[in-house]
Amino acid sequence: MGTQALIRFEDVEKVFQVRRKAGRLRRERHEVRAVDGISFEVPRGEMVGYIGPNGAGKSTSVKMLTGILMPSAGRVTVAGIDPSRERLRLARRIGVVFGQRTTLWWDLPLRDSYELVRRMYRVPDARYRANLDRCVELLDLADLLDVPVRQLSLGQRMRGDIAAALLPDPEVLYLDEPTIGLDVISKAKVRDFLREVNAEHGTTVLLTTHDLTDIEQLCRRVMVIDHGRLVYDGGLAGLHAIGDSERVLVVDFDRELPPVEVDGVRSVRVEGPRQWLRFPASASAAPLVARLAARYPLVDLSVREPAIEDVIGRMCAGSQGL
Amino acid sequence: MGEVSYAPETEAVGTDAGPYAARWPLRDRLREAVAGCRAYLLIAGMWSRSTLTYRVSFLMTVVGNACMTALDFVTIAIIFGHTRTLGGFTLAETAFLYGSSGVAIGLADLLLGSLDGLGRRVRDGTVDALLVRPVPIFAQVAADRFALRRLGRLTQAAVVLVWSLIRLHVAWTPGRALLLPVMAVSGAAIFGAFYTAGAALQFRAGDAAEVQSSFTHGGGTMTQYPPTLFARELVRGAVFVVPVAFVNWMPALWILGRPEPLGLPGWTGWLSPAVALAVCALAGLAWRAGLRSYRSTGS
Incomplete structure (x- = not known):
């Protein structure tokens, strides 16, 4: 070496x-x-x-x-x-x-x-x-x-x-x-x-x-x-x-809607026409967006990467149980 | 200046034996002692220079310091306004004791007085910053905030000592003349050992500075006066337990040609350097133990 x-x-x-x-x-x-x-x-x-x-x-x-x-x-x-x-x-x-x-x-x-x-x-x-x-x-x-x-x-x-x-x-x-x-x-x-x-x-x-x-x-x-x-x-x-973290998809619809139901995402927060959807960090965002766009009136969207704080927090919380 | 050379050595004893410790223990310690002295002079020099940038303010502090301690001696002079002797000692003889004790503690305080600050450093966690520098921590702590103003006290004591030497009627033999500087250095070393041991305690208990100052300042005040003034038990304690009697009493009595109050033979006055060496060795061990306990617990 x-x-x-x-x-x-x-x-x-x-x-x-x-x-x-x-x-x-x-x-x-x-x-x-x-x-x-x-x-x-x-x-x-x-x-x-x-x-x-x-x-x-x-x-x-x-x-x-x-x-x-x-x-x-x-x-x-x-x-x-x-x-x-x-x-x-x-x-x-x-x-x-x-x-x-x-x-x-x-x-x-x-x-x-x-x-x-x-x-x-x-x-x-x-x-x-x-x-x-x-x-x-x-x-x-x-x-x-x-x-x-x-x-x-x-x-x-x-x-x-x-x-x-x-x-x-x-x-x-x-x-x-x-x-x-x-x-x-x-x-x-x-x-x-x-x-x-x-x-x-x-x-x-x-x-x-x-x-x-x-x-x-x-x-x-x-x-x-x-x-x-x-x-x-x-x-x-x-x-x-390792920390099996999740990314967040923030979507704006043209009106207020009940929490969306699409495979692979969870709606975690609803605020008027805006919703926060979590999905595994390892999954690709593109097919999700396609599925969403097919079923809902999508106006705008953005993807948020997970903060390492959360990842480490989760990792350390997990190791406590060991 | 016997002190500076013994001081860093105490740090070298156990903590940082170099790579050749097994083969060259002495050479290694010597090298560290030299490195410690060099670091001490570097840091003390830097502090002195930074103090001297404000010359007037420095001079005023020194003069103020000297005046404060001078009042101390004025008290003794006033006593002699009412009596010819104090515990059988004349004014010149008492001044001799006062001066020799003051020089010893003044020298120790000038060189090692900053060791008091270790407790504060242990509390606020800045000891670690000293431990990552490539010079012995003892030298760093001892030279930290080196205060030239402490010269005031030393000067005042030296003036009284010189005055007493002029006034004394002593038949100066070579032996007596030799014992005089030996007494000053040994006395300073004994007080220096107290400062060191006190600092060693502060590795464990941050407020141990009080204990130390009761030995240094208590011992300092006591030895300014003739031993005949004190109870026999106290004098015995000063000889056998906390050996402040060897700072000046024992050698001074021999120089003055006076009997030792406990009836010990006169040559015991010459034991001062040996006693100083012994307490310095003990203080060195204490310092080493203190540092070791700090380094295994992290405070």
Whole structure:
């Protein structure tokens, strides 16, 4: 195989001991399996979405990948390094952006923070200047360099954080909710930038997010985890097939009608002359439309693709019962 | 500046033995200690520069700081306005104790005082951001918000110490002259160990800063006064339990040629560096345990 796995998870588990008050003095111990036997590989240069509901084990996984947390069982390898044993050596080669918590120095201006990053990571001068110029240009940081981090807005700070993570040319970039709380323009800017970094430098990117547009626009591969287990690993398209999702046909008739009865569709909502009809995502829409048009006075129609949120929601709800 | 060099080493002890840990444990630790010192200087330097951009405001804080602590010594001077000796110690001798204790805690506070901030970082979750940087976390926390204004306290204590040295009638032998800087460094290291141990506790309990400050500031205040003022049990505790007596009392008594209040032999004054080394080692272990527990629970 030409591509080499840069990130490897082998049967990784992370179990937390949680103590709970039970009665006045007694405390009960019980185990929480935050990550419960996950295995995957990510080849160099890939951009992967790592998604799942809150508390599914996403952050715990990222913490093990960066060496912050030690796995309870299994093996984690990043760039040939065991993160929890050689955290400092690995740190030089990875970049991390925690969406809601800045890794910058709160009271220092961005410029000083970057200077510290340069010296901490020993980034060669020419390299540093080139990277900084590129980040400043693409992330629109020119006016922000002399502002203390605490005075930046969330979107500005996020862009500042992403630049800081990329200044040392990391091989792997972990992004934890990189677009959370950003406005539409900032989101687009961040996504464009990430796409370019990935394309130009071959930086491997692992992205956890709640915003599925991030995934749709950036990642060809998605991993879905729920209750500490990997429930899906594959292309975005395959996600729909697995989550047996439905598409919605919105039709306008020339007058109000009772819910339509045609094979293969279900009328789920009626609002005056407009009706919402659900049908399996795998079925073709054309014959349905033909059948409808033959029996009803059709004026207009549109097809809505399923939101991945729903697909994942369904998938995770399904895995709970297992 | 004995402290900076021991400090990052404590982080290196167990958490990040490099790839050759088994073959070259010492070389690896040394390398980390050097990396830690470098990072400390980098971060502290950056904070100092950013403080110094507002020169006037900085000077005012330092002067204010020095004045505040100076009032402390004025209290002692006022006492001596009414009596010639305090617990059998003259004003110059008391000033010697005050100055040596103040220099020790001032030095420790300047270099490691920021460790107090760890609890806040554990609570708001920003410890993780420190753990993904390629330098020891101890150096990062210790140098965080490095506050040059703490120089005010150190300067004030140093001035009192120098003044007492001029006024004291001590026959300076090479041994006495040597013990003086040894005392300052050991004292700073002992207080530094308290700061470190306090920070280690904060990995588990975010509000442990209070416990730590009762040791540092409590010990600091106590050792500013002659040991003869305190109950025997308290002095015994300061020698054998929480060894603040070795910050200045024991070596200072030897320098001043005074008997040790517990009747211990005079050479115990020379134990200060050994005691400092021991408490630093213990603090290092505590730090390592704290960090390890954080890294297995994630807070």
